[in-house]
Amino acid sequence: MKSVAVALAGAVTVANALATPDLSERHGPPSYHHGRPGKPSSGSGWDLETFTSLVIFGDSYSDDSRLGYFINSGGDPPPVGWVEPVANKSADGGYIWGEYVSRYAGVNKYNYAVSGAVCSNDITPRYFSAIDAPFPALAQYEIPAYIADSKYVEKNGTKFMIDPPDETVYAFWDGTNDLGYYAFIQDEQVEGTDLTTYVDCMYRQMERVYNNGGRYFVLFNIAPLDLAPIYAAPPNDIGANQYWPDKPKNHTLLNGRMIEEVATVNAIFDYRTPFAVELKNRYPGAKFAVYDVHGLMLDIYNNPSDYLNGTAPLNVDGYVNHCNTTGGDCVANDSPDSFLWYDELHPSEQTERVIAMNFIDVVKGASKWATYWG
């Protein structure tokens, strides 16, 4: 198996992130309230009265500093009840979307996302030399870590997580690595698995959280990865890069594959969610939103001036931070908020702010970027 590079593997960044001590502003009283008297009782909205806590599962699109812990520990997971430092230089170059949700809505954040993660290492394992193992995945690491934390009581008798079922939202954003390099796009999945196996895995992880008491779920669909510089079609394509130093030469072919993968998984999410929630009643009493972050990012792509606000000319095909193929000699544009993408693979911080603001509308039950079930 090939080794995979990651954005935040720089030891300095990781050490800085780990040193961030002040989490106090995340524990203030929730400022989120909503009231929508007379809303229909099903299908069209949520009934979350109070948004107190956000629990996140995913990859580098969501990670603060969890992979950093694994790197610094030589592969050991954080202990149960670990308070994860907020990263000010996450994979988007700044704060990650979940941190913005936490700040904008005044909610607690418990972030289990790990850069490099896939849904299951039984489907698309991607070896990471810094920990001499595949990246910790949702199925094998993130969900068990959350379940352990949810049961953890501090020595002074305080429960570690503030997670009342009717005030806690569980967000799932995965797929970037599963569908990408050294995985599905290069036919490197485990024999006998395919895109439906991947989707099955995602619903199984949500079921594990449901079985542990989760009742409000936001399933992010797959970002428009075919527009990310690393998978883009000519003339916006790039060659060998820090993430994919041996990228194959036919970028048209790769782009076409990614278009198919993204569209297929997103169509399955659209139809399978109501099938599982409404027809099969697999999660009684739970509410689901499918967050069309794909549509939102496509809207940024097509209407950048509605969203991007840097001082440089707006740019949706290029990216902020240019590094060499081993991740060194990086040069960042000094107007990052002009860009949709931070680097070859990751959305910019301004894109993540937009995703965070719209996430809060999703949770309020009133977003045009979501479909609601349950």
Ligand SMILES: *[C@@H]1O[C@H](CO)[C@@H](O)[C@H](O)[C@H]1NC(C)=O
């Ligand atoms: C980011 O965090 C590090 C470590 O806590 C800190 O030294 C640095 O000043 C922070 N940078 C910004 C821009 O907040």
Ligand SMILES: *[C@@H]1O[C@H](CO)[C@@H](O)[C@H](O)[C@H]1NC(C)=O
């Ligand atoms: C209990 O300990 C935790 C972790 O040190 C701390 O965050 C919390 O505020 C403490 N609770 C009380 C009631 O002292």
Ligand SMILES: *[C@@H]1O[C@H](CO)[C@@H](O)[C@H](O)[C@H]1NC(C)=O
């Ligand atoms: C690259 O792939 C495309 C799409 O499959 C194909 O049409 C084209 O001939 C390929 N180019 C080369 C140089 O093989």
Ligand SMILES: *[C@@H]1O[C@H](CO)[C@@H](O)[C@H](O)[C@H]1NC(C)=O
């Ligand atoms: C762009 O808007 C965001 C709020 O969405 C703000 O935090 C940021 O500072 C703005 N950037 C610039 C360069 O004005």
Ligand SMILES: *[C@@H]1O[C@H](CO)[C@@H](O)[C@H](O)[C@H]1NC(C)=O
């Ligand atoms: C990338 O930059 C670093 C730092 O200057 C350097 O050590 C490394 O050799 C460079 N890699 C390549 C492929 O040029």
